[in-house]
Amino acid sequence: MAEPKLDPTIPPGLHLVSAFISMEPTNTLLSLSRECGGGLVTEGVQRFIWDHCISNEAGEKGYGPYLRNFVKRLISEVESRNGTVLDELYERCGYYMSSLKDDRLVKGSARVHKCISFLFPDVFLGCEPPSCSKSSNLVVPLHCSLNMLEGDTGCSVWPSSLYLSEFVLSFPDIFSNKSCFEVGSGVGLVGICLSHVKASQVILSDGDLSTLSNMKLNLKLNQLSAETDVLERFGEDPNTVQAELYNKSKVKCFHLPWESATESELEDYLPDIILGADVIYDPSCLPHLLRVLVILLKQKKAYTQTWEESCEGRLQDAEHIDVNGASEGKSLFAHDIHCVTIQNGNRTDPCHVEELHGGSSVARLMKCPVAYIASVIRNIDTFNCFLKLAEEANLVIADITEALVPLNLLPYMQSYNRSSIRLFTVKCK
Ligand SMILES: C[S@@+](CC[C@H](N)C(=O)[O-])C[C@H]1O[C@@H](n2cnc3c(N)ncnc32)[C@H](O)[C@@H]1O
Structure with missing residues (x-):
């Protein structure tokens, strides 16, 4: 046969x-x-x-x-x-x-070209169009090194960035229309996924210059030019160039060693969400990493929202969320929880609702950013040191690994052990 x-x-x-x-x-x-x-x-x-x-x-x-x-x-x-x-x-x-x-x-340190394919459920269930499209998987080409230590470890793909990428693609609503800032971005995979789910802005950073130039290469490979292109295209109408880049790419990357990062360097970014994958491993870097996280997390963003908007939007989910972040049935979105809670149809959160007009029809809210940090805990002492420094810096860390489980979008990757990875949210107290 x-x-x-x-x-x-x-x-x-x-x-x-x-x-x-x-x-x-x-x-x-x-x-x-x-x-x-x-x-x-x-x-x-x-x-x-x-x-x-x-x-x-x-x-x-x-x-x-x-x-x-x-x-x-x-x-x-x-x-x-x-x-x-x-x-x-x-x-x-x-x-x-x-x-x-x-x-x-x-x-040696050979650079290779690989492609990470994220296979969405309809694809790997193998059902036929039109109910689901076979083309919905995302294939990300990447230049990386075979040497895991090259570029201060930033030139290869680490398991936590696979996990964080699966998380971003599994919960796109958390990130779409949000300004996202990643520390220790390595090859740039998470940023490429953030752009895919339509984050309003994606800022990637790394402290190693060879990692940064490799990351820029990867952004170009994925048609997401780094912002420096505006300067490179000197002589062309800046409005045309800006408009083109705005439509095509919202990804920027820059050199950010945590040791020398300053408040003034970071204050313009005002991200809604901060991300980091496999960045908790070197005890000597942790105080500096935490200082960067504190600077980014304490920047509150002011915004207004009408009652109707909040009813249409995801804030309705806040009714289902308790202070510890447990959710009943609906998705839990960490960055919404600490802005406002809705109780019995009325918004009540005196810490964050600054003013209410006309019987709570319009509210001016202060929104705090939240960080999502994915990590393999290789050394428990190093991780405990991170927790201690975070506590001293008035940060609250929650392990959300079991509460928000991403889809298994890399079912063919037998070398990737997702059970070794934990996902944490970090917020200011
Ligand atoms: C283990 S790699 C993880 C890379 C990427 N996030 C991933 O998961 O594939 C750690 C990253 O943090 C960056 N890094 C380490 N120490 C740093 C520091 N002190 N300042 C800024 N970046 C740093 C490295 O250059 C590297 O890109």
Whole structure:
């Protein structure tokens, strides 16, 4: 009986291709290859890999040593089960072996091009249009280093930024139309996801200059030019350039070492939301990181809202939220909770409602920012030091990992252990 043809737009073919372009370890690729063939890497699966991973653009752009290892392991897997290996794979393996004799690059700081595919539920459930669109997944191309320590650790993708990106994409309403500011942004993945969910402004920062230039490269790769482009396009009508950039990109990035960051440097940003992924790891940096968080978190933003607006909007959810942040049924949005609460249909929060006109028809509110920090707790002493410094700085930290669980948008990434990551909100007392 002929083997069913694999489709690269639905699982399991989709997972295999996604794992390949995100440069998942070879073991993951082999396990997904077996899954595609019902336990064996059949000739049909090999043909699929040849067509969708090796002989196409992905294979041409791919990193040689990675491709060589995959093809070598694939061949031994098939041979060990007495299967038939495609001639094309033998030939390509021979080519890799002769042209990539030098292994130094594999161990060094080679820059590679990978693509992180966020697969939305309708895509990975594999249902057909029009009820759901196969094109709704988000593929983010990134330049990064194979050396996790390069660029002060900022040139590779760390697991917390995968988690924070899944969080942003799973709860877009938290971030859309909000001004977002990230510290220690690394390759820029979270910022690209924030732009995807239409944050009103995305400001990325990092203290390492080589990380920053790599991040700028990634913004360009994702058609999100860094703001410096305005200067580079000197001579053109600034209004046209500004309008173009406004429509196309709202992402800016800048050099922000926490040690030297000043209040005056940060006071213009007024973010609604601050983000950080895997930034709690070096005890010597923590006092400086916390100082930056305090500066950003204490900037209250004034805004007005009518009663009708609040009834139409998400503030209605505040009825379902208690002071500890537990929610009943509806989504919980941390940045709304501390602005205003609604009790029995009346707004009551004397701390934040500054003035009420005409029997509470218009309120002038002070909105405090909130930070979302995702972290793998590798060293409990370092994390406890962060908690202690936060307490001393009058910050309140809440672990929201279980309360707001993001969708699993990276189901093919077997190397990514999401259970090791915690998500915290940080607010001023
Ligand atoms: C472990 S990496 C995480 C990168 C990225 N957020 C991610 O999760 O993929 C830590 C990041 O914090 C930045 N960083 C470390 N110390 C810093 C400091 N003192 N000031 C500013 N950025 C710093 C590094 O350059 C790096 O980009």
